[in-house]
Amino acid sequence: MTEPLATFEQFASLVRTRRTSLLMDRGRPVPPELVEQLCRLAVWAPNHKKTWPGRVAEFTGDGRARLGETMAADMVAADFGDAGKRDKTRTKYLRAPTMLVVGCAPHENELLDIENRDAVAAGIQNLLLGATALGLASFWSSPALTSAPRVLELCGFDAGDRLVAMIYLGWPDGSCPAPDRPDISISRVTG
Numbered sequence: 412m413t414e415p416l417a418t419f420e421q422f423a424s425l426v427r428t429r430r431t432s433l434l435m436d437r438g439r440p441v442p443p444e445l446v447e448q449l450c451r452l453a454v455w456a457p458n459h460k461k462t463w464p465g466r467v468a469e470f471t472g473d474g475r476a477r478l479g480e481t482m483a484a485d486m487v488a489a490d491f492g493d494a495g496k497r498d499k500t501r502t503k504y505l506r507a508p509t510m511l512v513v514g515c516a517p518h519e520n521e522l523l524d525i526e527n528r529d530a531v532a533a534g535i536q537n538l539l540l541g542a543t544a545l546g547l548a549s550f551w552s553s554p555a556l557t558s559a560p561r562v563l564e565l566c567g568f569d570a571g572d573r574l575v576a577m578i579y580l581g582w583p584d585g586s587c588p589a590p591d592r593p594d595i596s597i598s599r600v601t602g
């Protein structure tokens with residue numbers, strides 16, 4: 412029998428320690444090698460039919476402002492959000508030293524299209540847990556638009572891809588309390 416890589420308690424502690432937090436040092440960069448390691452973890456998520464639908468784009472430095480301007484331009488083009496929301500979008504990605512945009516390839520089959528997104532979401536959780544293990548703070552935020560043609564192009568994704576997550580990544584400079592969780596309800600059928 413092979414030795415376990417971690418005890419269940421160590422793993423459970425990692426899972427429970429991960430927080431959605433923007434309390435991070437904006438001035439301390441995240442080394443690109445660490446980002447690469449995290450993105451590789453995402454690919455180890457389950458993926459029915461091995462379609463490998465995940466795409467990632469990394470934004471640092473002035474690229475973060477460009478991302479914000481581009482998203483705001485897509486919001487204007489889609490007539491989405493008011494002036495205040497668009498203004499906030501222009502600068503919001505400066506709140507982390509590294510922004511990761513995660514996209515998902517579509518599938519012509521309706522079920523596999525849904526499963527592609529499931530696989531990408533599972534990959535994101537791998538990435539977030541890896542970030543926690545490295546001592547990084549992370550924040551999974553929804554994109555203002557899932558179909559944002561200018562952002563897709565800026566990211567180097569295909570025009571038909573969808574945006575799944577805007578991930579803020581950085582070294583923590585504070586800590587957030589864990590939100591309460593409901594107890595899990597399990598229905599058991601044994602016969």
Ligand SMILES: Cc1cc2nc3c(=O)[nH]c(=O)nc-3n(C[C@H](O)[C@H](O)[C@H](O)COP(=O)(O)O)c2cc1C
Nearest residue numbers: 429430431432550551552553554575587588589590
């Ligand atoms: C698909 C998805 C989208 C999310 N989008 C946002 C978001 O746009 N803004 C936000 O504040 N949190 C967002 N979150 C994070 C949740 O708010 C967060 O997971 C929840 O409050 C529980 O906190 P915890 O992750 O620290 O346990 C998102 C989470 C998921 C899974």
